[in-house]
Amino acid sequence: MRDAPASPTATDEGTPLEVLLAFLRLGLTSFGGPVAHLGFFREDLVRRRQWLSEERYASLVALCQFLPGPASSQVGMAIGLMRAGPAGMAAAWIGFTLPSALLMLAFAYGVMHADAAGMAGGWLNGLKVAAAAIVADAVLGMAKNLCPDRPRRSLALVAAAVAALLPGAFGQIGVIAGGALAGLAFIRLGGVPVAEPAARHLPGRVASLAAFALFVLLLAGLPALVQVTGNAGLSLFDTLYRAGALVFGGGHVVLPLIEAELVRPGGLTREVFLAGYGAVQAVPGPLFSFATYVGAMMPMAPNGAAGGLLALVAAFLPSALLVYAALRFWTRLAANQRARDALAGVNAAVVGLLGAAFWDPVVTSSLTSGRAFALALLAYLALALWRVPAWAVVAGAALGGAVLLQS
Numbered sequence: 001m002r003d004a005p006a007s008p009t010a011t012d013e014g015t016p017l018e019v020l021l022a023f024l025r026l027g028l029t030s031f032g033g034p035v036a037h038l039g040f041f042r043e044d045l046v047r048r049r050q051w052l053s054e055e056r057y058a059s060l061v062a063l064c065q066f067l068p069g070p071a072s073s074q075v076g077m078a079i080g081l082m083r084a085g086p087a088g089m090a091a092a093w094i095g096f097t098l099p100s101a102l103l104m105l106a107f108a109y110g111v112m113h114a115d116a117a118g119m120a121g122g123w124l125n126g127l128k129v130a131a132a133a134i135v136a137d138a139v140l141g142m143a144k145n146l147c148p149d150r151p152r153r154s155l156a157l158v159a160a161a162v163a164a165l166l167p168g169a170f171g172q173i174g175v176i177a178g179g180a181l182a183g184l185a186f187i188r189l190g191g192v193p194v195a196e197p198a199a200r201h202l203p204g205r206v207a208s209l210a211a212f213a214l215f216v217l218l219l220a221g222l223p224a225l226v227q228v229t230g231n232a233g234l235s236l237f238d239t240l241y242r243a244g245a246l247v248f249g250g251g252h253v254v255l256p257l258i259e260a261e262l263v264r265p266g267g268l269t270r271e272v273f274l275a276g277y278g279a280v281q282a283v284p285g286p287l288f289s290f291a292t293y294v295g296a297m298m299p300m301a302p303n304g305a306a307g308g309l310l311a312l313v314a315a316f317l318p319s320a321l322l323v324y325a326a327l328r329f330w331t332r333l334a335a336n337q338r339a340r341d342a343l344a345g346v347n348a349a350v351v352g353l354l355g356a357a358f359w360d361p362v363v364t365s366s367l368t369s370g371r372a373f374a375l376a377l378l379a380y381l382a383l384a385l386w387r388v389p390a391w392a393v394v395a396g397a398a399l400g401g402a403v404l405l406q407s
Contacts, residue, residue, distance in 0.1 A: 015088075019092050024098065072286060073316065074319050081201060088201070104308075126397040130394045132358075132366045143156065146348055160355040167360075172353060179345040209325070239262060256354065258291075278397070281391065282390065291312045
């Protein structure tokens with residue numbers, strides 16, 4: 001039996017409180033990564049609440065695949081904006097992100113306490129192993145979906161080689177830009193345009209352009225401000241803002257961008273970084289809530305809760321600005337064949353970027369013994385073949401690390 005169509009006016013009317021409560025429920029229950037999140041959204045917001053139609057929802061998902069940032073969070077922001085205006089957009093983000101952000105903040109304080117008590121070694125090693133298995137699964141899954149032909153597979157391999165030879169933020173930006181140019185030159189996709197949804201709360205043209213201008217201004221201006229001021233808080237905000245602004249392909253891809261900037265002498269250690277990246281797989285909600293952990297664990301102020309909040313806002317702000325800017329003009333973007341070709345190249349380059357990050361720092365820092373390799377292999381089999389939930393794999397790897405991988 002087919003689902004009942006959504007009411008034509010359902011998407012137009014709502015309250016921020018209604019949006020907050022709906023997305024808080026989703027933030028507490030949406031395990032499994034961005035693809036699973038989109039499934040939860042469809043079940044709750046399209047089928048059960050009938051806030052929007054299947055076609056309208058599919059159109060929003062298509063739009064968010066064109067934008068950098070966490071796609072599931074962007075779809076949530078777009079639905080909140082269309083449902084209850086800018087306040088609804090903020091409510092959707094808060095509701096969906098708050099549970100995982102609080103859990104990652106609590107985990108950060110737990111790691112600090114464990115380090116102080118000398119108890120962190122084994123289970124942190126297990127979390128690093130879990131991160132290796134999860135990133136391997138992500139790389140292979142993304143390669144299958146985003147590199148289905150020879151040109152895109154070749155592009156991914158070249159991107160991995162370039163990322164390995166030119167580590168750091170500028171090398172990664174170059175890989176992404178090169179992927180876009182290669183897509184324009186070598187990739188030709190088919191497909192048909194999708195229809196623009198009508199909604200009462202779409203921003204006006206001036207507001208949309210102002211949001212995009214602010215996005216560009218922050219992306220270009222924050223690094224210069226950091227150079228001039230040397231302020232640690234501004235530097236943290238700049239790093240997470242650029243990560244959120246340049247990540248195509250979902251939360252897993254944030255790993256190399258953040259690692260290149262924050263894992264260094266006097267900054268985060270790779271062990272602490274990878275432990276948090278493993279732990280975030282076990283919580284519901286967006287993977288970008290990893291930013292909360294990163295900000296809290298910084299060795300210099302702002303850190304703790306203040307650093308976590310600063311990093312969290314910085315990581316999601318680019319997505320909010322881009323969704324607000326693009327939603328009104330998205331039909332033109334989605335229908336532009338050349339933009340689709342460029343995005344296909346970016347996606348293939350992202351696979352290569354993540355593949356390079358899988359080797360260094362993930363493999364080089366976590367698979368340092370035969371026991372660690374065996375535990376990682378079991379974790380990967382559990383994820384990829386046995387379909388064990390990610391949170392259970394992370395918990396099992398942490399327990400296995402406590403038993404087998406004591407430092």
